[in-house]
Amino acid sequence: MLKMAILGFLRDFPLHGYDLKNRVAALAGHVRPIADGTLYPTIKKLEEAGCLTRRTAPGSVAAPRHMLEITQEGTDQLRRWLRSPEPVFITDDNKWYVLLAFLHHLDNPREQSIVLARRREFLDQPAQLFFDEQGRPVPPDRLESPFRKGLMQIHRSVNLTEIDWLDGQIAELDRRAGYTAATAREA
Amino acid sequence: MLKMAILGFLRDFPLHGYDLKNRVAALAGHVRPIADGTLYPTIKKLEEAGCLTRRTAPGSVAAPRHMLEITQEGTDQLRRWLRSPEPVFITDDNKWYVLLAFLHHLDNPREQSIVLARRREFLDQPAQLFFDEQGRPVPPDRLESPFRKGLMQIHRSVNLTEIDWLDGQIAELDRRAGYTAATAREA
C-alpha cells in the first residue's frame, strides 16, 4: 500500500521524503502519520528496485533534501498494481481508497472501469456481520447492542453511497471507452 | 485488533477457533478471511496470558474442537482496551468498527459515551486529502481526477452519516448516565 502511494504521488511530480510522509499521512490514515521507520526503508527498496531515483537538493530550512523522481520502471510497476490489484485492495476500505486516489494514472478508461467493477461486485454482497450461538445471521433489528445496530446502519448507508457513485462512474467510463474504440475504428 | 475481537466474541458465549475465524472474517475485513497462521498463535498467546481457557470437545463433523472460554482476567483486559483505546483505534476505520462491535461490553454508559466522543472529535477535523506542488490543499472541485473527487465526496458523506449517529447516541447515553447518577444519589 505504501509503495503504491509513494509511486502514485511521485507520478504527479517529484517530492522529497518528508513531503511524501505528510501527503501519505493525510491520505491513508487521515491524520495517522506514517512512521519514519516505515517510509525511509521503503523508499530505499523502491530505489534499489529501480522504481525511483534521487537527487540531493538543499533543504528549505534544514538538512538537505533527497528529491525523489519516478522512473519508467516505477511508472510501469505502478500501472501493474493499479490494473490488477490484489483482492485485499478491493475489500479493505483503507487500501481501496488509496488505490482510488491514483487510479487516474491508469490512462485507459476501459481498464479503470474494470477495477471499479470489481469493487462494485464486492459491495453487492449483502453484509452479514453478526451471528448467534447457532451460527445463524442476526438481522440489524434483532441486535441488542445499539452500537452493533448503528454499525450495520452506517455500513449500509456507506455502501449505498459508494455503489451509487460507482455506477455513475462506470457508465461514464464505458461511454468514453466506447467512443475511443469507435474513433479508433474510424481512423 | 484481533485480540480484542477474540475476547469480544468470547464474552458473548464460548466458541472454538474455527467458528471464531468465520465471525472475525465477517466483521473485520467483511469477507477477508483471517489467516490460520494469525488466529491460532494469537489464541495461544491469549491463553498464556490467562485471558482464556480451553476444553477439548468432540467436533461436529471433523477433528475435535477446542472450546474457548473467556476468564475474569480476559474480561478485565477487554474492558481496559475498550475503555481506553489507543489512538489508532479511533482513527482507523477498520479498527474503530471492530471496537464499536464490542462497546456494549463496557457496561457503564458514561464510559461508552466518552469513547464515542473521542471518535466524534476526530471526525470533526475537516479532511484535507490532497495538496498541490506548493503544499496547498486542493479543494474537491479543483481536483482533476474524477476518482479523487469521488473519494472526497464519499468520504464527506460517510462522515456526516456517522456524526449524525454519534450525536444521537451520545445524547442518549448521557441521558441514561444522568438518570443512573440521579437514581444512585436518591438511593
Next chain:
DNA sequence: AAGATATATATCGACTCCGAGGTAGAACAC
C-alpha cells in the same frame, strides 16, 4: 474407489509496519 470439499487445529518463514532511538540545522519563544 477416488477425489474434492468442509471441518478443525497447528507451525514456520517472510513481509509490512511501528516505535524508539539517533543525527543535524534553522527558527522561534522565553
Next chain:
DNA sequence: GTGTTCTACCTCGGAGTCGATATATATCTT
C-alpha cells in the same frame, strides 16, 4: 543563551499478519 519545535534523514528491534504447509476426519461427488 537556552529550550522547544519544525524540518530532514536514517537504523534497529519487535509486533502483527499472511501464505504455505502439514495433519486428520467426515461427507459429498463422480
